[in-house]
Amino acid sequence: MTSWLVIGGGISGLAAALAVLEQDPGAAVTVLEGSDRAGGKLRGARVAGCEVDVGAEAVLARRPEAVNLVREVGLAESIVHPTRAAAQVWSRGVVHPLPRRTLMGVPADPAALGGLLTAEEVARALDERAETLAAEDASIGDLVSDRLGRAVTERLVEPLLGGVYAGHADLISARAALPALLRAAQAGERLQDAAARALPAPSDGTQSQGSAPVFATVSGGLHRLPQAAAERIRAAGGQVRTGTLTRELRHHTDGGFEVVTGPRPGPTAYRADRVVLATPAAATARLLREVAPDAAGRLASVETASTAVLTFALDTAELGELSGSGVLVPPVEGRTIKAATFSATKWDWVRELGHGAGPGGSDLTLLRASVGRHREETALQRADEDLLATALDDLGGILGRRLPEPVDAHVQRWGGALPQYAVGHVDLVADVRASVAQVPGLAVCGATYDGVGVPACIASARRAVAQLHPAQ
Known part of the structure; x- marks a missing residue:
């Protein structure tokens, strides 16, 4: 044996x-x-009596490994996918829909970035020239900024990388994190052409129901x-x-x-x-x-990045309606939070969990915010109460209204959680x-x-x- x-x-x-x-x-x-x-970074906790994820909340469904493992351990019937609520990004004081056809923020069609980027920034991205990159590796920030302009890096790539790696575009390896784009640059192709090739073909919306979901999780929590x-x-x-x-x-x-x-x-x-x-x-x-x-x-x-996941349970009636599945916050905006996930609009099972869970049987809306990036540990060096108050204030500023006092809240700190590539x-x-x-x-x-x-x-x-x- x-x-x-x-x-x-x-x-x-x-x-x-x-x-x-x-x-x-x-x-x-x-x-x-x-x-x-x-379980490592897959962890649950009770917030207002509701058991929710306070670590990783979803897996990439277009890779088979995680979904297959869920099936192998007997949870196949619990596999669920997000609602059709769209991801968003907050930039220059406005919440914008996250452009759909982007590869980690690199656009397949820069013309579609109008509104999120200024006319001059869109023109700069459209002016991408096909040049051959001689280096074996480069940071994603250097690669994208050189080809498409700094605004694409700051307003799109950075917030997405912050969500995945809690890192910075100027420090993360393109060869490790976005190898398809690096290979395209080394072959003398435009990044936007490589992104277009890697992404699903544009749709007029009539086939969206049949498209394969990008993400999945387990009902009741990953x-x-x-x-x-x-x-x-x-x-x-x-x-x-x-x-x-x-x-x-x-x-x-x-x-x-x-x-x-x-x-x-x-x-x-x-x-x-x-x-x-x-x-x-x-x-x-x-x-x-x-x-x-x-x-x-x-x-x-x-090196590693330390982060924290802040979970809030808010009275649904006092909170009001939320649009989208959440919002990404570019670091250039200078906010403490780097993202917020509107869990109750993103996942049906979380919305149902909040029904009648509040005082007197009132409905609760569960959402969470993420804090912490590589080499920015000072953002986390404060008491839980201060961190929660700051995040709620940030979120209120992004949504354009004062948010109600939470019925309950939870802070999950992840020290040195994410290795930096x-x-x-x-x-x-x-x-x-x-x-x-x-x-x-x-x-x-x-x-x-x-x-x-x-x-x-x-x-x-x-x-x-x-x-x-x-x-x-």
Whole structure:
């Protein structure tokens, strides 16, 4: 019987454990999670008695990994998609519909940006010239600003990147985050032509009902996914141990590993034939310091962004109507919040959750705001009450009206939550994997490597297991 240890019980670690049990049902698999719960950034909390997501709330449905995992753990009947409420962006004091045919903010047709951008800014974007980029990598901000003008970066690309990476366009690698656009630039194509090719064809609206949904979640909250995954692991004979922080990783010359957990005065040691590290970059670097020092050094250089998700329960009658699924806020606007999600208009299940949930059976509207970007931790260094008040004030300014006092609110802080894919990140990941591959029986996975979304994390986990499984 082959023994496996998966260090880290976020969605990557849980997916890795399930992949092992799928390929080798007789394997002994143990997941070790340092916190008091499995699931990582997929977490739920009660707000005004309603259980909602306070971490990741949706997955990209056009990638199969996450939706397939939801089905595999028995939640297929709970898969739901957003309503038809449209995303919006707040710019220069006005809420605009987010242009539909953009690839992470890069327009397939710059002429469609009128209103959100000034006439001069649209003309600048339309004047994009096809030039060949010689560099192997570049920041998204440099690439887009040079081709389409700074306004496209500031008013479209930045708010979208802020939602995905909590990062800045001028620092995020195009090769890692938008490889199709980088390849187009290197081939001498216009970015707008590459975006048009990557996006669905324009529609007159008559076929919109049949188009594949971009996003999906689980009714009752995406946090149900890791709960179901952990249950499935246990049902298959594996173990998921929370409150078990891994301090050391040792590789024995005769094969196998020893993992040390617990307090130094009373440590607990685990032995395993194979180990998958599904931990954030800093924790992985610490564990690899003696085993794979080159990989440890590279991972230690990966910066992260800290964020917070603020959830509000507001009296529906006092709040009034909300349009759209939410609003993105470009950093150039100087607001504390970077986005707001109108959960009750975006998801039918959240709207229904608020029916009769307020005092005296009144209806509640649940929504949330996001705060925090890379290298802007000072925005989070304030008490919860101050953070909530500032976010509510920001949101009121964006909506053009004073918002009611919340019936309830919740602050979920995510310290160092999102790895930043700096220019050269793809080469960094290749170096890390090459170094780790020199240690037989060891692999790494997670948001640090091939994407921060749930589907990418699951794909990373399955790749790590495939590298180590004896059948491969």
